[in-house]
Amino acid sequence: MKKISNTYQEHAPVIILVRPQLAENMGMVARAMMNCSLSELRLVKPRDNPLDAKAIASASGAQSILEDAKVYASLDEAVADLNVVYATTARRRDMVKPIYAPAKAIEATYKNLQQGVKTGILFGAERTGLENDELICANAIIEIPLNPIHCSLNLSQAVLLIGYEWFQKAHFTDNTTYKTGDSALATKAESEAFLQHLERELDKRGYFRFTDKRERMSHNLRNIFTRLPLSASEIKTLHGVITDLIRTPNDEK
């Protein structure tokens, strides 16, 4: 099996499709898994061949996950080496099991895997979902929070939502940031030089003629340009804008 370079990869949750029907869906599940850095797929009694041309096409680059997928004749065999099994289900059952939101289940999975606890997540067949006797082997249920009056999800979408939680937990640190392209952010001195350039030229043209409002007008102006960090090259652009604006049409020739 191909390993993505990642300390915890070996214990990332295993995705287990129970009686999946359509090759296309198996392919889309593989794609969603690769989107989320999940790699181990198990198939219990798949109806179509997971290496069917339709599966490969819909995997859209995630073919390796289908190739590495193991096929099992029973759910028991598919979960035999796992320590914790979650079952995803949309329908509530009369069954005494803990029910977790995806983020909670994934948080537990992530903590557990650091102690070598291997986790699998079950997804039922396309139309019927998991049968009661398949839910039995699960330690807990994962219920995806969705609009209760319209909660049916495509198989690959269910895998994607769980995988998305996994990716966020295992691989993502929120560094909400300002993207500045090739140019670095301007320094405060560069920003200040531009603001002074602007105010100097405005002053020459009587913009600040009401002395008692001068300070407030200056603050308002500065607030516009300091709200977001500007890049050094944007500062240059703004200097150019002033330079051009103050030319009289006669300058052009």
Add this chain to the structure above:
Amino acid sequence: MKKISNTYQEHAPVIILVRPQLAENMGMVARAMMNCSLSELRLVKPRDNPLDAKAIASASGAQSILEDAKVYASLDEAVADLNVVYATTARRRDMVKPIYAPAKAIEATYKNLQQGVKTGILFGAERTGLENDELICANAIIEIPLNPIHCSLNLSQAVLLIGYEWFQKAHFTDNTTYKTGDSALATKAESEAFLQHLERELDKRGYFRFTDKRERMSHNLRNIFTRLPLSASEIKTLHGVITDLIRTPNDEK
């Protein structure tokens, strides 16, 4: 436009598809939106007809969102009444904009809507995404955290992930608590061996004598032991319990 009963519904974010191509994708977007209690869809220069039979079929019950969708000739017109616009994009651009993770952007959206701030979220065309001149109108970028070496998403999947964050923020309170098990957890095979041991001995003693209730009795029994992960040593204890229970007092000496 149909209102879902919800205080904030009117200011839930508007989903804006810019130059969507395939009717099927527009239908799947409508379905994903309804999954997440989003209802307002805008389409800028769609190639296919959003009420095409393929769109209706793939909407899978969310047809009303397609019927209510407004079609615009330009992006400017589509965002004219909005206060804040986010653009979703997979590719990084050389453009100075704040970049938020979905959860952060949705949190801001949720806070803002309580003050009447109307927010739209842009999704680009299927293959090309948003063009640079379409990104200009956005106040900020939403970047969905996914495996950087395989991050391409179907249009409806991108809408689903953003919508999922919205639903969680606006409609869902997580009340689940996770009880951590022992660190040395039993494998499923070990648990299964115990359950079979238990059932075998019970069966010998007529526990399952009402054949029609056998399955339900077995399910109930198994649910007791699979509710929480058992440790390997707990499984041993339980084997011991059975072994002792089935001894007759005569064995004792």
